[in-house]
Amino acid sequence: MAVARGTALTCATCLAAAGAGCPGPPVAPAPSVDAPRLVVSERGPDGGRLVVVAEDGQRLTDLAVAVDGADGLAITPAFSPDGRWVVYAVLSGDAYDRGHLWVVPARARSTPIPLTDGPAVDLWPAWAPDGRSIVFSSTRGDGDDGGDDEAGGAARPHDLDLWRLPLTVSDDAVAVAGDPVRLTALPGDELGASVAADGRIAFAHFEHDGATAGSRIAVRAPDGVVRHLTDGPAHGSPAFSPDGTRLAFSAPHVREGADGASVDGDLWVIPADGGTPAPLLDEPVTDESQPVWSADGRWIFATSLFRGADGAARFSSVVYRDTRDDTAVVRMLVDRAGAVPRLSIAVAPVPLDASALHGGPVYRDELAGILRRAAEAAEAAKAAAGGGADGGDR
Numbered sequence: 001m002a003v004a005r006g007t008a009l010t011c012a013t014c015l016a017a018a019g020a021g022c023p024g025p026p027v028a029p030a031p032s033v034d035a036p037r038l039v040v041s042e043r044g045p046d047g048g049r050l051v052v053v054a055e056d057g058q059r060l061t062d063l064a065v066a067v068d069g070a071d072g073l074a075i076t077p078a079f080s081p082d083g084r085w086v087v088y089a090v091l092s093g094d095a096y097d098r099g100h101l102w103v104v105p106a107r108a109r110s111t112p113i114p115l116t117d118g119p120a121v122d123l124w125p126a127w128a129p130d131g132r133s134i135v136f137s138s139t140r141g142d143g144d145d146g147g148d149d150e151a152g153g154a155a156r157p158h159d160l161d162l163w164r165l166p167l168t169v170s171d172d173a174v175a176v177a178g179d180p181v182r183l184t185a186l187p188g189d190e191l192g193a194s195v196a197a198d199g200r201i202a203f204a205h206f207e208h209d210g211a212t213a214g215s216r217i218a219v220r221a222p223d224g225v226v227r228h229l230t231d232g233p234a235h236g237s238p239a240f241s242p243d244g245t246r247l248a249f250s251a252p253h254v255r256e257g258a259d260g261a262s263v264d265g266d267l268w269v270i271p272a273d274g275g276t277p278a279p280l281l282d283e284p285v286t287d288e289s290q291p292v293w294s295a296d297g298r299w300i301f302a303t304s305l306f307r308g309a310d311g312a313a314r315f316s317s318v319v320y321r322d323t324r325d326d327t328a329v330v331r332m333l334v335d336r337a338g339a340v341p342r343l344s345i346a347v348a349p350v351p352l353d354a355s356a357l358h359g360g361p362v363y364r365d366e367l368a369g370i371l372r373r374a375a376e377a378a379e380a381a382k383a384a385a386g387g388g389a390d391g392g393d394r
Contacts, residue, residue: 036060036348037347037350038333038346039106040342041073042059050086061108063110064109064111072092073092076344078346079347080106083350085174086103089123100115101116101122118140124192126195132169133167135183138161138163140180140182161182161185162183164180183201186205186207190206202239202272215235229273234265235249236289237290240293243297244272250287265287266288286304286363287304289305292346301345303342304332317341318344332361333345
């Protein structure tokens with residue numbers, strides 16, 4: 001899911017000689033609603049909510065309780081570096097054209113805390129490595145929303161720029177510690193920030209006019225200098241690997257077939273200082289975006305969107321693969337009680353249950369079943385409605 005203009009996070013590896021007494025890999029404890037490892041955004045008839053799920057895809061509980069002002073679509077959750085908090089955006093309005101940031105303790109059914117309000121649209125929050133600030137995209141900057149300016153240049157009230165929000169964090173509370181500081185002032189929109197341990201910020205730069213129209217991956221150095229790493233034209237949602245040496249991002253994949261070329265979105269990876277992209281999560285037909293790494297860099301998660309023949313979004317899933325597995329099987333994080341659209345995922349900085357993840361269903365098979373059952377249900381509903389109109393079955 002890409003949101004623009006209001007429409008729209010290493011465990012050390014043990015290397016030792018045989019017989020040196022090297023401990024084995026950490027083992028994930030049993031899933032716990034008060035120590036969640038995976039949080040997803042699920043969409044329902046009343047908007048979207050954050051849900052704690054186990055590695056086998058099962059829904060465990062809601063993460064946040066409902067509070068006034070947080071009605072809407074909760075998306076793009078992200079765990080704090082210590083795993084104790086989850087920040088996210090809430091989209092609201094008839095066309096989801098308003099957005100504000102909230103934070104909630106990483107425990108079952110906790111009360112969320114507002115971080116931003118006002119007329120600006122605030123989206124795509126990402127934690128700084130020290131957990132003391134949030135980097136996010138915002139339309140603020142027209143002189144009415146407050147905030148300082150580190151980027152220089154004239155503010156443009158309708159563009160999304162990157163901002164940093166300072167926080168005060170204690171054992172049981174998070175509070176805003178000062179005015180937001182603007183970090184970028186590029187033409188167009190800056191979205192989907194990912195912050196490396198050394199302070200580099202990767203983001204997607206959307207330019208709307210000129211020879212470079214489209215979106216490219218860019219990195220802002222700690223001194224404020226911005227460098228574009230890719231040429232686009234439709235590159236987005238970058239994510240630094242835990243060690244900061246690589247960047248995962250979404251980009252189109254052109255496939256040649258007997259009936260001509262087709263295009264879908266996949267995940268790619270490049271060195272963090274630029275280079276040739278290599279496939280990371282390759283799944284035909286669907287569009288993958290919003291990559292999220294596990295803390296050890298082993299697992300890559302993504303949002304996957306299936307579109308109909310008319311190009312309209314039909315179903316959204318959270319998918320993943322084990323980057324250590326040469327077969328590159330893409331699996332789906334699905335609740336066996338029933339498939340619910342899942343829009344994005346946050347992964348806690350803790351070991352994950354590899355056995356449970358490896359047991360997940362193969363994505364393309366599961367998706368085919370979901371679509372088939374949906375079509376059958378639609379046909380049954382149509383038949384029932386027709387029968388009622390005719391006065392019953394004949």
